[in-house]
Amino acid sequence: MTRPRSRASAGLPPITPDQVVDAAVRLTVRDGLEGWSIRQLAAELGVGAAVVYHHVGDRQKVTMAVTERVIAQVPVPGADLAWREWFGALLADVRKVAMHYHGIARQMVLLGPVVPSAREIIDEGVGVLKAAGFGDESATVYSYLVNTAFNLIAVEDDRNSRPEARLEHARMLADLADEPGNPGLAAMGEWLRERSADMGKLRAYDAEFYRYCVERALDGAQARLTAIRRRRRG
Structure with a gap:
């Protein structure tokens, strides 16, 4: 040979x-x-x-x-942004980048910030939170926000890796709209019925749901910041 x-x-x-x-x-x-x-x-x-x-x-x-x-492709927001706008921009860009590389989000969830480019984002992000007044909770709040984002992306990423199975599952859930005597299930099914028509609509829903969850996570962090400020005054 x-x-x-x-x-x-x-x-x-x-x-x-x-x-x-x-x-x-x-x-x-x-x-x-x-x-x-x-x-x-x-x-x-x-x-x-x-x-x-x-x-x-x-x-x-x-x-x-x-x-x-991959993580090096995520732009670090400008230091002139307020903390909420900073994280809103960061987490929007995290999804844009991570969704191109199946498995990267899950890798970040499981292993955490072990690559140099992630450490740079952490330094900036924790600094923004400290400047906003989160104090000793800055690292925890950072982890809460970023882990929320990566977990959402990882689930979306996994679902999209099997499009036919995902469509079938969404249609099964949509059929719950016709369930008698189960108003909660019926409401969920009705909500999904229009979104389960094709993968394009499901992916648009994913983007919408991601933005919604990120905004609610930021709401939670804002509420915590308000409590921290009250505690310091009181």
């Missing part, structure tokens, strides 16, 4: 760490963060798996590099 030629003998430049991560990002867009293996990544690059291990490391390290690359 003839062994495959090396890149050098084929006249090709050597693979770089950035190229490995670039390829892993492409596979994540196509198949999701958990949808590819190191062997598939190596095939995408036209090299052996040992090249990936040499330049970046095992799958966990490649996954972390992909997560860093």
